[in-house]
Amino acid sequence: MKLKKIFLITVAVLSVFYTIGCWDMVDIDKRFFVGNIGVDRAEDGEQMLVTFTFPIVRKIAGGQGGGQGGGGGSTIVVISTVTDSIHAAARQAAMRLSRRLFFEHTRVILIGEELARDGIEEVVNFLERNTEINRRGRVIVVRGKAKDALTIKNEIEVLLALYIANIFENRDICARFIETDVDEFMKQVHSMNGNVLLPRLTPGKTDVKIGGAAVIKKYKLVGWLEENETLGANFVLGEISGADIMIDIPGYKYPVVFTVTHNKAAMELLEAGDYPKFRVKLEVKGEIVETPEQIQLAPEMLKIIEKMLEDRINHMVLASIRKLQEEYQVDLLGFGEYLSKYKPDVWEEYKKDWENIFPDAEINVETKVKIRGIGASK
Structure with a gap:
């Protein structure tokens, strides 16, 4: 009798847990899986135009048409709604x-550019509070x-979201755009006060095309870094695992192409004073992957190329910093x-007015390039 009573109580408790765990479950066949969210300023200049795209899985699985069109009709649905928030847009949809x-x-x-210039706070708020969103x-x-x-x-991928997301996988061979995800974006935008x-x-x-960078200041788009300027920024951030740099050698018709395989960046405070003086030191290693047919890559020529690469990288980095x-x-x-992190006493003097101090800081760049390989030779 006692065992029976314990058994009934256990069953009752477990049933409560199972009920609580599944109360909001929605069957997979009752969901549309959103691949992309687009947010623009609406035509009235006040509200937002929110766009969702999602695939019709049964059409893709059934082979009815490739890409976004085909004999079976579109495999991707695009739905837009004008509203005051992204959350409300999902409810209206x-x-x-x-x-x-x-x-x-x-x-x-x-x-969208217009909305970004007005401010991205609503997007940040949505990403911060929506527990479903893919981080x-x-x-x-x-x-x-x-x-x-x-x-x-698009004819390249069946799923547009996959096409756009996979472009970022090419960053190991092209560092002319910024690499970030939702988690990293949220950390940066909060720790840097909307910058x-x-x-x-x-x-x-x-x-x-994904290339260049959007400059967000106090949650608003204030301008762009172009592709070479973004490459320069990535050198300072130490986030380059692959990038091609071309230099023209006097007397030759075609350029020398150098591929970066390693980049190390280090900052150093040289002086504090009213305005700080910094030095950015870059160690860059890589390989020559293409040259003019007639050029001879003797040690003396390699030294000349290394110096030209150092000057080119310095120019790109300084262009980014100056902008x-x-x-x-x-x-x-x-x-x-x-x-x-490393000069907290100095930072105490600067931090309250850093926005006005930084533009007048003196920043020098020193780059050391080492060519580690010249490809196959005859």
Whole structure:
């Protein structure tokens, strides 16, 4: 009798836990898996135009058409709504759809240029409070409208979200855009008081290009870094595992192409004073992968090429630093962070007015290039 009573109590307790664990479960066949979210400023200049895209899984699985078109109709649904928040947009979309929107597989969050210039706080708030959102997704600023990027007729991938997200996998051979995900974006935007670099996307008719960076200052887009300037910024951030640099050798028709395989960056405070003086030291290693046919890569020529590469990298890095200092007046390369970590006493003197001090800081760059390989030889 006692054992029976214990058994009944155990069953009752377990049933409560199982009920609690499944109370909000939604069957997979009652969900639409959102791949992309696009956020633009609406035509009224006040509200947002929020765009969701999601695949029709049964059409993709059944082979009805490739890409976004085909004999079986479109495999990707694009739905937009004008609203005051992204959360409200998902609720409004539910009144037009037969299934719920599900965000755990969202790969890309696109922010239109006009909205980004007004401020990205609503996007930050949505990403911070939405527990479903994929933390490995990408946050990207679009040059133009986010919706334009989500309505291209791409023929490369069946899923547009996969196409855009996979471009970031090429960063090991091209470091001319910023690499970040939702988690990293949220950490940076909060720790730096709304200042952050984000990747830039430019839509075309049948494809998109990711290159350059969006400069976000106090949660607002204030401008862009172009591709070479973004490469320069990545050298300082120490986030280059592959990038090609071309230099022209006098007397030769075609350039020498150098591929970076290793990059190490270190900052150093040289003087404190009214305005700090920094030195950025870069150690760059790589290989020559293409040369003019007639050139002879003797040791003397390699030394000349190394010096030319050092000058070219210095120029790109300084162009990036100067633009952030003089045009945008925002520290996005970690100089203030370096002081707070390694020179806390100095940082105490600067931190309250760092926004006004940073533009006048003196920053020098020293680069040392080492060519480790010249490819196959005859």
